[in-house]
Amino acid sequence: KSLMPSEIQASVNLGLSKGQHRTVFRNPRGLKRYYSFYIDASADLVYEWSSDGTTWTNSAGAVSGADTVESFDVKMRDDASQLIVWIAFHTPTTTKYVRGTIADASSTISFGSVQTIDAATVDLFAGAHCIAIARTDNGRLVVAFTEDITAKGKTYRQTKLIGSNNTGASPTWSGETTWNDPSGSAK
16 A cells, blocks of 8 residues: 555654645656655745555655745646656745656656746735646646735735746746626625
8 A cells, every 4th residue: 555645754854844744646658756845944945756556755846945935736648759848836925837747767857947837926914925837728827826915005915927939847827817796805
């Protein structure tokens, strides 16, 4: 029986605080590894891999630099030559994106440069921001994310959507739109 991520070795720091979660998938290509992404105690986005789902490697950084990750979403896709991993994540002041690939003969993920999608995310509320990434049928990425604003003396958390022109390492992001009227989410 394979262990679920919540049962992974006690020696690994898997304590998740508010707004943090774990994403797990299995690479259907190459070495068929299992991958687990989570935010560690230092607020870094990291991943581990396992060949059997019970013994996991030491964590490796999925996001390089001094970013403090508050929340994230991971999607993956087999493009018939390699596995592609897309990650959208929040820091205290920005919404960002990074793309990784896993070659068939490799267990590690090769990540490109981190891109800023939106620079207005603010923590005006106590709760963590939400974020989701999806790939459309026509080969674009869409990111839904929350953003805090203050208008007319009230604080709001609104949901925004933005799309990319492709699923590559450095897509162009455009068409940002507010999904909802934030007036219903006043603090």
